[in-house]
Amino acid sequence: MLFKQQVWLRQKLLVLGSLAVGSLLYLVARVGSLDRLQPICPVESRFGGAHNQAEFPLRALQFKRGLLHEFRKGNSSKEQVHLHDLVQQLPKAIIIGVRKGGTRALLEMLNLHPAVVKASQEIHFFDNDENYAKGIEWYRKKMPFSYPQQITIEKSPAYFITEEVPERIYKMNSSIKLLIIVREPTTRAISDYTQVLEGKERKNKTYYKFEKLAIDPNTCEVNTKYKAVRTSIYTKHLERWLKYFPIEQFHVVDGDRLITEPLPELQLVEKFLNLPPRISQYNLYFNATRGFYCLRFNIIFNKCLAGSKGRIHPESKRTLILTMVLIYEENFLAIPRDSVATERN
Numbered sequence: 001m002l003f004k005q006q007v008w009l010r011q012k013l014l015v016l017g018s019l020a021v022g023s024l025l026y027l028v029a030r031v032g033s034l035d036r037l038q039p040i041c042p043v044e045s046r047f048g049g050a051h052n053q054a055e056f057p058l059r060a061l062q063f064k065r066g067l068l069h070e071f072r073k074g075n076s077s078k079e080q081v082h083l084h085d086l087v088q089q090l091p092k093a094i095i096i097g098v099r100k101g102g103t104r105a106l107l108e109m110l111n112l113h114p115a116v117v118k119a120s121q122e123i124h125f126f127d128n129d130e131n132y133a134k135g136i137e138w139y140r141k142k143m144p145f146s147y148p149q150q151i152t153i154e155k156s157p158a159y160f161i162t163e164e165v166p167e168r169i170y171k172m173n174s175s176i177k178l179l180i181i182v183r184e185p186t187t188r189a190i191s192d193y194t195q196v197l198e199g200k201e202r203k204n205k206t207y208y209k210f211e212k213l214a215i216d217p218n219t220c221e222v223n224t225k226y227k228a229v230r231t232s233i234y235t236k237h238l239e240r241w242l243k244y245f246p247i248e249q250f251h252v253v254d255g256d257r258l259i260t261e262p263l264p265e266l267q268l269v270e271k272f273l274n275l276p277p278r279i280s281q282y283n284l285y286f287n288a289t290r291g292f293y294c295l296r297f298n299i300i301f302n303k304c305l306a307g308s309k310g311r312i313h314p315e316s317k318r319t320l321i322l323t324m325v326l327i328y329e330e331n332f333l334a335i336p337r338d339s340v341a342t343e344r345n
Ligand code: A3P
Pocket: 098, 099, 100, 101, 102, 103, 104, 105, 157, 190, 191, 192, 194, 258, 259, 292, 293, 294, 305, 308, 309, 310, 311
């Protein structure tokens, strides 16, 4: 009887002991994970310290990666969000387009900067009437968590070509910074066509050749009614934006250069956004298999863009491309790139 009681007691102690050790381990892990987040949030900010561009929490990139990972996955408790003073902020800068200009690459590369937090998805708030009707709070709630000193950036390339968008963005924030990334217009149009073609092929649908769509068969001139062509007439769209925003609020990124030599383009954007220069060559490495620059957060984390970026373009008639380039050249060069030029000098 006594022996039985001893065994029962020993079992109980064993269970209690494991529970205690388990709880201890959990506590250590949890405090450890909070500690890891702690250094990246300056104490002053928790008490609503004055905002100063030079005081961005310039933590190491691996910390940022860890932070975003935790909060995105919804692992954050309300207390964590509160403790770290995290907020969902309206964007201070928007990549408004141009579709297939390299908008995703630009957003991902800017997100390497510790003071930048990207909205991962395209929100389509200003170009979609249904979303817009949901109101600005709906839009804000779509934004990622960030520290008050960080800036949120979103990209929705359809903004650039949608009639109502400039006015709507102006109503939200008339001093917002606007980023436009452009590529040589014919290449951009073909890239646009290639994306649509891929969708059609996936649905087993037949589709016209690019030259058939891009050239009006009656006039043998460039068909500006074809959407892929129309989008590439950058100045036509930009005119609408300039009715609401002064040129100083725009920065035009050279999308062709972002492919071959991304760092100088990113440094210009850092300057435009009044951010201290933090993206370096270390963060960008050329991946020969992909044929593009990829992103390096630290010794462990790196990533290339998805395979849908960098598609092989179908062959198009060289003469046609030359014609289009010549026609476009005028409007491409007419893009007011004053702000870019001054920054480069
Ligand atoms: P292609 O697929 O025609 O090559 P967007 O993100 O606006 O849709 O633009 C897609 C384009 O981004 C791609 O067009 C690709 O050329 C370009 N791009 C620029 N930098 C890139 C990078 N580092 N990795 C992959 N694609 C990149």
